Structures are given as C-alpha cells and as structure tokens.
Amino acid sequence: MDIFSKIDRNMGPLGKYATQGHGYFMFPKLEGDISNKMVFRGKEMLVWSLNNYIGLANHPEVRKADAEAASLYGMAYPMGARMMSGQTDYHEQLERELATFEKKEDAYLLNFGYQGMVSVIDTLVDRNDVVVYDSESHACILDGMRLHFGKRFVFPHNDMANLRKQLERATKIVEKSGGGILVITEGVFGMSGDLGKIDEIAALKKEFRFRLLVDDAHGFGTMGETGAGVTEHLGVMDETDLYFGTFAKAMAGIGGFIAGDHKVIHYLRYNMRSQIFAKSLPMPMVVGALKRLELLRNKPELRTKLWEVVNALQSGLKAQGFNLGNTESPVTPVFLSGEVPEATNLTFDLRENYNIFCSIVTYPVVPKGVILIRLIPTAVHTLEDVEYTIKAFSDIKKNLDAGKYATGEIVDVMSQ
Numbered sequence: 001m002d003i004f005s006k007i008d009r010n011m012g013p014l015g016k017y018a019t020q021g022h023g024y025f026m027f028p029k030l031e032g033d034i035s036n037k038m039v040f041r042g043k044e045m046l047v048w049s050l051n052n053y054i055g056l057a058n059h060p061e062v063r064k065a066d067a068e069a070a071s072l073y074g075m076a077y078p079m080g081a082r083m084m085s086g087q088t089d090y091h092e093q094l095e096r097e098l099a100t101f102e103k104k105e106d107a108y109l110l111n112f113g114y115q116g117m118v119s120v121i122d123t124l125v126d127r128n129d130v131v132v133y134d135s136e137s138h139a140c141i142l143d144g145m146r147l148h149f150g151k152r153f154v155f156p157h158n159d160m161a162n163l164r165k166q167l168e169r170a171t172k173i174v175e176k177s178g179g180g181i182l183v184i185t186e187g188v189f190g191m192s193g194d195l196g197k198i199d200e201i202a203a204l205k206k207e208f209r210f211r212l213l214v215d216d217a218h219g220f221g222t223m224g225e226t227g228a229g230v231t232e233h234l235g236v237m238d239e240t241d242l243y244f245g246t247f248a249k250a251m252a253g254i255g256g257f258i259a260g261d262h263k264v265i266h267y268l269r270y271n272m273r274s275q276i277f278a279k280s281l282p283m284p285m286v287v288g289a290l291k292r293l294e295l296l297r298n299k300p301e302l303r304t305k306l307w308e309v310v311n312a313l314q315s316g317l318k319a320q321g322f323n324l325g326n327t328e329s330p331v332t333p334v335f336l337s338g339e340v341p342e343a344t345n346l347t348f349d350l351r352e353n354y355n356i357f358c359s360i361v362t363y364p365v366v367p368k369g370v371i372l373i374r375l376i377p378t379a380v381h382t383l384e385d386v387e388y389t390i391k392a393f394s395d396i397k398k399n400l401d402a403g404k405y406a407t408g409e410i411v412d413v414m415s416q
C-alpha cells in the first residue's frame, strides 16, 4: 500500500474540517501590527487570541532592538550548534540573566519551547526512572514521554490524592529499578487558566523522593510579583527543581529556556539532543530576548496594565453570569453549552457582526456539548475593548440560549 493512501481516508482529527474551515477557523491570517486590533479578511477586528500578554510584540524598544540586531548580525549568525560553532557571549549573557531572574544557578536556551521540553524529558529520564504527570499536560510534555522507555503514571488534573497514589506506585518501582521519579506539571494550564498545585506537590517532597519540573509557558512574565512566574506566585521557586519558560508568549519572541541547578543544566547542555544536533538561536532572537527580558523586569507597569484588563474582563464576564471555570491567570476561558455547528455559527456571528476575533475550542478537545471560547487579555487592550466584548458576549449568549445558532439563522459566510 502507498504510505500516502491513508490520507485519502483520514485527514486527521482537525484536518477533516479543512475543506470547510481552512483560512477561517484554521490557519486564519491576521494582518497589520500586532495589537488589540488587527485585520482579518479585510476587516478590522478586536483580537483576543494572541499571547502577547504584556504587549512586547510591538513595543517600540523591542522593534528597535530586533531591527538593529538583524541589521548588525543578519539572521544567519552564529552558524552551527552551540556546542560546535554556534556559541556567543550574548547567548551566555541571556542564560545568566534568565537564571538570575528565576533565582536558579543556571539556565540553558532552547531553540523552541516545544522541542526543548520534549528533549529535556528525554535527556533526564532513562528506563529505570518513572515519570508522574498531570493529565492535562501540554502536548510537548506528552511527546517527551513518548521517548521515555520506563514507566509513566498520570494523575487526574490537579488531583493531589491521586498524585499521592501514583507516587506510592512509582516509589515501589524505583526502589527495585534503582531509578528516580520526575513529576511534571504546568504553572498555568493554557486552556483553562487554572494553576498547577505546585505548592501542594512540592509539599509531598517531605514524604516522597522526586524531582519537580514545571512548564510555565503562560506564567512566565505574567504571574508572580516580579513576573518570574507561577513558582514565584506560589512561593515555591526553590522547591521547583527545573523551571521551563518559553519566549513565545509574554516575551513575544521564539525559543525558550530551562533553569535549575548548575549541575543539571550543564548536563542538559552536554546531552540534550534537540540542542546538540540543531543550529543555535539566531543572534537577533537572542539580542531581542535580552531587550524583552529587560523590559519585563524593569517595567512592572506593563504587568499592572495586563492585570487591570484581566480583572475587568473576568469580573465583568462573571457579573453577567458567564462560567469562567477556575482560572487564576490571564487565560480567560468562557464555557458555553452547545454542539459543534452552534460553535461554528457563534464564531461567524462574533467575527462578522461584532468584529471580535477569538479562538473557539470544541469536541474532541473539550467534552461533547461544551463550547470553550478562550480569551487572552493583554496590556495593549483597553477597558473600552473589555466593555464592548462583555456586551457582545451577552448578546451571543442570548442567541445561543434562544437556539438561534442551532437553527442556522446566522449567515454562513464561508459558503457565500
């Protein structure tokens, strides 16, 4: 059989919707400067979909640093992997500054957050070790686990009683195998906005022997007094053995880092396959990340503005009776009831009639009958944006409850 023939039968869970949704729901093009308003299919939209949390994407100082670094170094420099020929003072400086910010001894840059996390897990554990992880872990954590030859145990999302059971099971296994236990969770869970119970997990270290790896992609730069993340927010920076952050969200760049004790980070530096066998981050990304980190640290007013918008949006939506789940972070999920066709019509309505662009998640990512609209407030949104959105959401909720989206009263723009 031709290896490609199965594609005719099955385009995959999202690909099967490509014929109806490509360019609208999937792979939409947002044009213009990255901000609260951007252009979608020729119309200006209020955008609630970008992780540009503290507004650095289009910050004049960031744009200047990016442009100057690109002009000075080009996008090629340095050539080769860090270990072979791609090392620079700037890469090392960024690592030192990230480590200091996270109150760790050392940090190591990752070319991509996703691949970096996969490779961190792969490098840390061998067949004798056991990984214990939260059931709502991001795909990069699950993919890291796919490379793990040893046992892995999952605990239901934030279920501490079950985590204890998994740790008991894991402990029995490593007592025989001579391996160790790695617990992995997230700081902010990116879909629901709730926090990993890192403080409670850390407290279990009194009873069980394990190391803790926290993926804080959405918490870095948004949570904690200085923006150092959820570990700072919960007061468990020391208890978190390895802290993972990405540059793709609050830092509005690309790449990421892992921070921890020097011994462990240096081991990763010398053993992480995704870094050893891949080209170093280009200089403009590194110099640009230094500028972003400087602003993130020295301009707390950006985070204050973010939280002003977050609080207004979340309290306003709650006051209108919306269910936002258990979010404690800027991630703002709005849970509605309805089937996929209703979600589709509701999205058309929001985009075409209210000029609001936000991301909608339906089955199979959330249970059948649930529509999850995920809003990402940022420091570049205004309180007027918030007010307008709350009003629009009240309207669409009325329409949804009245069954208007189910009957297709709303026009299907894709078929026009």
Ligand SMILES: Cc1ncc(COP(=O)(O)O)c(C=O)c1O
Pocket (backbone or CB within 6 Å): 112, 113, 114, 115, 117, 138, 140, 186, 190, 215, 216, 217, 218, 246, 247, 248, 254, 255, 256
């Ligand atoms: C929890 C979490 N971890 C890791 C990543 C991957 O980060 P990056 O976009 O830097 O590859 C993401 C991005 O969506 C994420 O949400």
